[in-house]
Amino acid sequence: MKDELEEFLHGKDVIKELRRATAEGQRSLVMDFDQVLEHDMDLAKCLLNNPIDFFETADSILENITDLPGTHLRVKGLNEFVDVRNIRSEHVGKFIQVEGVLTRASEVKPEITEAVFKCLRCGEENRVLQAGVNFRKPTICENPSCKKKGPFRLLVESSDFRDWQSLRIQERPENLGGGRIPRSLDGIVRDDFVDKSVPGDRVVITGILHAFQERQRNKQKTTFRKILQVNHIDVQQQGVEEAELSSEDEEMVEELAKEHRIPNLVVNSIAPSIFGYEKIKKAIALQLFGCSAVELPDGSRIRGDSHILLTGDPGTAKSQMLKWVGKIAPRGIYTSGKKATGPGLTATAIRDEIGGGWTLEAGALVIADRGMACIDEFDKMSDEDSGAILESMEQQTVSVAKAGIVATLNTRAAILAASNPRLGRFDEYATIADQIDLPPLIISRFDLIFILRDRPREERDRSLAKYMLDLHDRPEKVVKPKLDAQTLRKLIIYARKYINPRFPDEEPKKILEDFFVRWRKVAGEEAIPITARQLEALVRLAKSHARMRLSEEISEEDVNVAINLVKSSLKQVGVDPETMKPDIDVLMTGRSRTQREKFSRIMKIIEELEDEYGDAAPIKEVRRMAEEDGIKKEFVDEMISREKRNGRLYEPEPDMISRAI
Missing domain, CATH: 3.30.1640.10 (mini-chromosome maintenance (MCM) complex, chain A, domain 1)
Known part of the structure; x- marks a missing residue:
């Protein structure tokens, strides 16, 4: 050989x-x-x-x-792949090729290759070549006049080292069959190929499969653990900014822009198997293209990714839309909040079985960094878990302080989430905060919120039925997107790599400014219909539409598209259900202005009755006095129950209520 x-x-x-x-x-x-x-x-x-x-x-x-x-x-570039779950004993000692998603990469450690020991009797330096996983020491001194068995002292500075890193690769989620748990394989990479990829990268790895005997309570077992000695790593899918396009791909995109109106092509290609939802598809298209983050001189950062929440009646294709976006988006991740925990979405500290110590394993949002995270059943997470992603949504980082590891990881991902109302169907006469099990802090971080309602309408129902029946009968004739998935992904990558729109003059900015001032002026002394947070969302969406047009300049058209989407969203969820007037506090705080006024009045009634009856107020009297002020009994009971949970009210005895402070 x-x-x-x-x-x-x-x-x-x-x-x-x-x-x-x-x-x-x-x-x-x-x-x-x-x-x-x-x-x-x-x-x-x-x-x-x-x-x-x-x-x-x-x-x-x-x-x-x-x-x-x-x-x-x-x-x-071997001729065939071995699936991670199909690695068997016959592959031990063989050169194989696997593909998957990198979920863990340890710190880079120095690994000793040749150790130098000093004999403390004669001063001779003994060199011992290190092979295998066990550290080797000299048995006797190499000095012919010494030949003693030590003692020896390791000279670290004189020894030779190489870089060492442990990895974990997991099966690609799209390759899994129904109900299968993804399998993973540990690997070790050395020398100049350490830190070639980061968690979240889709990689192809070649290497030698080794087997190491497992131990339990210091006893050797008959089973062996598989570890891949990595020879080469090829990153297949990186973040959008690092992804590469061939010159042919770039020419194709530029030719497409000359021949067609890109926004129409893109919107008509979003989830083509789902009937209707033009505004939602347009919003998702803008989310896929995104805009660049703004780095401020003081070191702070304004995110460029838009977050969208879909909620509403069951059977309205929310999950189907999320799964489609998760597959089409460069570096897209799909997960379900019902089965996810806070650490599973952000990051968790686990013990590194190969290198020892603790290391961080990336969660869904970290893996989706510079990409897109689609989270279904978003409302099914506990308050603690949903609170874990609050920082990820606004600051686009996650701070970890676990097992002695204090770190900040990037989660620069756009979030497309879906949730269901508590009672199954959406009630237009109740606020969104009362219907979704999410804190107002989380809800307010979404740039756009859309309610999908299933209302009987004969003409639309007939079109929907015909579409779905044709979809089952001849799908190839019904689902004919303007752009196929591969072309759409290349278009997104091209736009995000090369297009960074700016305001060419004051006119587009003036339109946004006038809209913001006009809406706030209408409110007067009443509820506030819009805040600076919605203004930032408008800028993000306008930039995204300009990028989708492959234009470096933001036009009036881009601004008007953004305004129409935000207005459409606010008219659905930013309205006081009692007065039917715009009130952004419904999203920001979970309560409308009228609800806050009623709350203040009830607390005042309790205070007055406490002075009259002693330390507590009869709930029956609270209801009677509130009803005289036009406040319904149901609102009083719900408010008392909620404030008891929050600790502001308590029952010192049955049917009596008192303020905690």
Whole structure:
């Protein structure tokens, strides 16, 4: 094998390739498996079946050719993949290729390769080559006049080290069958290939599969653990900004922009199997394109990703829409809040079984960094878990302080969430905060909230029925998107990489300014219909529409599209259900202005009755006095019950209520 390898490597321009790699910070010669196969089929078989001997020999030859210590041969692009769940005992000791999502990457540690020990009797330095996983020490001193068995002291500064990192790769979610739990495989990467990828990257890895005996309570077991000694890592899907487009792809996008009106193409291609919902599809299209974050001189940052919440009646295709977006979005993640915890969405600290100590395992939002997170059943999370993503939504970071690890991870992802009303169907005469099990703090972070209602309307119902029946009968004729999934994804990547819209003049900004001032002026002394948070949402959406047009300048059209979407959203959820007037406090605080006034009046009644009856007020009297002021008994009971849970009111005795402060 050595002769064939020498012939193969000498036939390549090894020195030139390694010099180029060294200039790029690498010390490895990377080759395709097809190159080995074309040169010698027997050599390729040796690589697959005896990879340890193959790479040891190849590395030794490279060091002799280049006179550069620590040079390695790395091989990529095998002809077939081995699914992580299908790795079996027959693969142990073989060279294999796997693909999946990187979920964990430990810190880079120095691994000793040759240890230097000083004999404390004679001062001789003994060099011990380290092989395997167990640390080797000298048995006797190499000095012929000493030959003692120690004691020895390790000279760390004189020893040789290389970089070491442990990884965990998990099956790609789209490859899983129904009900299957994703399997994972641990790996170890060394030298110049450490930190090649980060959690969330979709990777293809080649390496040698090793088996290490498991232990339980210091006893060896008959089972072995699989660990992949990584030879090469190829990142398939990175964040949108790092994704690469070929020159042909860029030409295709530019030609498409010349021939068609891009916004119409994109909106008509969003979830083509779902009937209707034009405004929602337009909002999702803007969310997919997004806009760049604004970095301020003081170091703070204004997010560029828009968050959208879909809620409403059952059977309105909310989950189907989320799953489609999760598949089409570059670096998209789909998960369900019902089965997710706060750490599962952000990050959790786990013990590293390979390297020891604790390490962070990325959650869904961290994996979706610079991408899109689609979270179904968003309201089914506990208050603690939903609170864990509050920082992720606004600051787009998650702060972790667990197991001695204090870190801040990026979660620069747009969130598309779906939830269901508490009573099944949405009640237009109640506030959104009363119908969704989410704190107002979370609800107020969404740029757009849409209510999907299932109302009987004969003409629309007939069109929907015909569409769905045709969908089952001849789907290829019904679902004909203007842009296929691959083209749409390339278009999104192109826009996010190269297009960063700006306001060309004052006119578009003046339209936004007038809209903001006019809506707030209408309120007068009444409820506030809009806040600065909605103004930021308007700017994000206007920039996103300009980017979708592949334009560097924000036009009046972009601003008007943003205004129409925000107005449509606020008319659905930002309205006081009693007065039917705009009131943004319904979203910001969970209570409308009229509800706050009623609340203040009830608390005043309780205070007056406390003075009259002593330390507590009869609930019966509270109801009677409130009813005289036009406040219904149901509102009084609900308010008392809620404030008892919040700790502001308590019952010192049955049918009596008192203020806690």
